[in-house]
Structure formats: structure tokens, C-alpha cells
Amino acid sequence: MAMKVKEVAELASISVRTLHHYDEIGLLTPDEVTSAGYRLYSDANLETLQQILFFRELDFSLKEIKSIITNPSFNxxxxxxxxxxxxxxxxxxxxxxxxxxxxxxxxxxxxxxxxxxxxxxxxxxxxxxxxxxxxxxxGDEAVEKTNQKLQGKSAQEQKGLSDEMNEIYTRLAALRHTDPASNEAQAGIAEWYAYLNNLGNYSPEAFRGLGQMYVDDERFTRNIDQFGEGLAMFMKDAMAVFADRKS
Structure with missing residues (x-):
């Protein structure tokens, strides 16, 4: 039986405002909204809410939770x-x-x-x-594998790779206000794709997923945006276009 937002809030001991926020950020969208605008939550919605609250209990951010529970392999x-x-x-x-x-x-x-x-x-x-x-x-198995490969290189090799990465980020930061689908943006993101595949093995879909992680994971966003505010979002969009064209 569908439950109204106030009933769900009381059931889960959370506020109505929290449920509204989850809906707004796409973390928990009720299966039904009446013509009068009332949110109605299904049993499946309640199961998802339970998962969210378990993750919150374990100190995950909402962005991290969304990334995990929307992953196709999530069980x-x-x-x-x-x-x-x-x-x-x-x-x-x-x-x-x-x-x-x-x-x-x-x-x-x-x-x-x-x-x-x-x-x-x-x-x-x-x-x-x-x-x-x-x-x-x-989440980011490919990222972990890349990190492991980096650790196997000498200090001089790691510095060279780090310098190359910073150069790519700097060039992309200069393009971040352009159309992610433009030739310039795609040429820049192709450099990033080649760089990553020099370290690991990224399929176009894995590359797309990595770009999504740049905005879903606050740690990635914070580090990337040091090169220019909005760079993480620009890279996510450009990587998605690149993946589409590669597919």
C-alpha cells in the first residue's frame, strides 16, 4: 500500500524535509505523485530508503550513496x-x-x-x-587498479606521469567554459582517455562512469576543481560525449 510522505517520515524517524531533499537530488523519488502533488511511496521506495539510512549510519555522503545504489551491479x-x-x-x-x-x-x-x-x-x-x-x-575498481599500477613505477616515472596529468588538467581547465562536445573539448578529453589507458584499461563505458564519479564523489570534485571551478562537471560531460562517440 502506498504511503504518504508524512507517514514515511514517521515510520523511518526522519523529517519530511529530508525526504523532500532526497527527492530533489534524485536519491529517492517516490513512484507516484498525485494530481494534487502528494508524494506516494511504494514498498520498493521504502526498501531503497532503508538502504540509504543504513549507508548514512555508516557515514557515507548522499553523493556516495546515490553513486552506489544506482550502479547497475548493486545487489x-x-x-x-x-x-x-x-x-x-x-x-x-x-x-x-x-x-x-x-x-x-x-x-x-x-x-x-x-x-x-x-x-x-x-x-x-x-x-x-x-x-x-x-x-x-x-564504485571505482578501475581507479584502484590505476593507483596500483602507479605505485609500481619509480619515483621519477611517477613524477613524469604526475606532471603530464597536471598539464592535461590545465589544458582542460582552459576549455571548461566551452561546449563539451566541441572539437577542442573532445581533443582535450581524448588526451585524458589516452593517458588513463596508458595506466590501466578503460573502456568507453568505464570512462563515462569515471566522469560521473568526478561529480558524485566530493573528493574527486574538490581535487579536480583546484584547476578551475566547474572543471569536474565539464570533464564529466565531455567524457560522456566521448564515450557516446566511441560506442
């Missing part, structure tokens, strides 16, 4: 199993942190002695353990 049951495993690991770490707090109180009272190492048991903010697994399963 809901597989994701739930992964969620369960990581949440169990998270619970174990939280239990350890609670134990550290309890011991810290006793240490402050002088009842026990804690080493400096023991005072920080359970803390680990170095990485999101789920993120890497999700990226490898549904």
Missing part, C-alpha cells in the same frame, strides 16, 4: 549482508570504547593505572572500513 541482499557485518564490527568497537571510558574513570580516581596506549583503545578514525569495500564492489 540489495549483498549490501544488507555487508551492512550487517560492518555494523557488528562497529558494535564491537563501540563496546571497546565504552570499556575504555569505564577504565578511564577508574584511572582518574586513582583506582587503576592505564597506559597511554590503553587510553585510546577502540578509537580509529583513519578510515571508513565499509567505504573501501563498497568502492571496490560498486
Amino acid at each position: 540489495r541482499e549483498e549490501a544488507l549482508q555487508m551492512h550487517r557485518r560492518i555494523l557488528l564490527e562497529k558494535r564491537q568497537r563501540l563496546d571497546q570504547m565504552i570499556a575504555t571510558i569505564d577504565r578511564s574513570v577508574l584511572h582518574m580516581r586513582g583506582e587503576i593505572h592505564m597506559t597511554t596506549k590503553e587510553q585510546f583503545e577502540g578509537f580509529d578514525f583513519s578510515k571508513n572500513p565499509y567505504e573501501q569495500e563498497a568502492r571496490e564492489r560498486w
